[in-house]
Amino acid sequence: MSTMTGMTAVLARAEEEPSGIDAAVNETVGPIADRVTNIVFYELTLFGVAVPVIVVWLITGAVFFTFYLGFKNIVGFRHAIDLVRGKYSKPEDAGEVSHFQALTTAVSGTVGLGNIAGVAVAISLGGPGATFWMITAGFFGMSLKMAECTLGVKYRKERADGSVSGGPMYYLRDGIAKLGKPGLGKVLAVIFAVCCIGGSLGGGNMFQSNQATALIVEVTGGALDNFRWAIGLVFAAFVGLVIIGGIKSIARVTDKVVPFMAAIYVTACIIVIVANISFVPAAFGEIVSGAFSPEGITGGFVGVLIVGFQRAAFSNEAGVGSASIAHSAVRTKEPATEGFVALLEPFIDTIVICTMTALVIVMTGVWQDQTAAALGGVALTTAAFQTVLPWFQYVLVVAVVLFAFSTMIAWSYYGMKATGYLFGDSTKAENIFKAVFCVFTLIGAMLSLGPVIGFSDSMIFLMSVPNLIGLYLLARVVKREVNGYWARVKSGEIEMVEKT
């Protein structure tokens, strides 16, 4: 597990011997998390470098769908933006979930710590070159996201009361049943749902509360280091208020503030970039040269590539299937429209926001500074911003806490839907899941980062196994939907709605 141990070493800062309750939790949960990680990240040795099979699995799927769907992530990009702008929405459908709303809901689940902390992890492990491979993976990931969201809408279930549920569980079960293999479909759907529950507890919850807590401890100068459980308790309480207490106002407020924070974050990135404008060409140079001939990176070229791909996949979740659950609620008669809209998600998440973070870290040179690089994760990103905007760590804390919170809420929904699928929409099962979710928020805050990141990665990546098998089996259906729709857009059969 070179990647994992390497990551643990880099993030050692967060591992200063916790004591008391925190330590007890670490000792019990830590080894279990490590074992799961070892299984999921089974490595093959290629060209003398240990390569996690699961990362190859994801990137192969992304490249396959990019070619299979004819590079719709490039040719359909403009159309995707027009759809989000409502240029194809009929006035009679006003009041239904718009493409914009489906997209922003899904994005609020994806844009999170992966964009701030994940990029820093990638650069501290793989150097600036990792950025190049993150962007590449984001580019190919667009097509994968398109495929899973098209299917998500096509096979969603509309209940008698008009509420809708969609996502991989449904297309795996119903889509594959239509291919004459109902048994296989059911098995894949169940495996997916189980992994989705794990992913929602891991990457969607523990990792988020862990990193948000770590940053709060960091900013307060370590004074709260022995009180991680208290911070965790506060997070768990707020999460509980929203998902168990049904206090929608908190979720609504977060959902309104998050885009605002994202705007502030990107603006801050631009400020730092402009302040160091003369380093931009050099930074891009380092990113490109580091991608192909990295110096002093474990595993060389392949090592960097794997680090970049892995962080990108964790950040934009393409192929994981999670976003398909959020995108399925949109109002559209054409499943492919949501596929086009969904391809914007990896673009926003990975190609725009991750690249911004990467540029800030690379240009300010903090990643080369041994002490700063040893911080890893969100602390490295903070150090990079500090060089230009000294007060920025306080803004970053707020941003990180809000991103983490909105991601937790989004993933609690994914986990709840998976639970609902497994237990026939039983309210009791869903409530038990919600309670467990809150407990994991607390555990995440108390654990050290090593086991948390391992477990989180494992569970999220595991979701991609049944999901991608299903996507390959249903590839023809996706192609028929997407190309059929695209042909009608090109022929003018589907026209923009006249806006006066």
Place this chain on the structure above:
Amino acid sequence: MTSILIGIDSSSASSRAVALGLRMAVATHAEVLIVHAIPWSPYSFTTAEDNEVRASERKAEIEAATTQLLRPTLELAKKAGVDAEGIARHGHPVELLVDLAAERGVDHIIVGRTGENKMKQVIYGSIPGRLILNAPVAVTVVP
């Protein structure tokens, strides 16, 4: 045949607008289009749970607007002997009235002067105010 669009909500000014609109319709033998806008924006931020039940909530909102506002108003029109049609649709009130006025080619828009809070009026301008600035036809605002 001339036609009059009456924009309605639950305010008392709105009832006076309806009364005036119907009197004018009777006098000019005009047909009337009664519109209620359910405030909604496709660009608002929603949670996944909101989205899941959106379709049924939308239906319920249209149902409520129809039974509580449109139907009673259409009754009034019928009593006055005016040909009337009602529409309840989601959207921004000003945009919806402007779009429908253009689409249906109405000759006149009548609305009540609704009581929005002062702060909102200062920032965005009042709904009748913006309607006057954007409408393709004459607008009458009833106090």
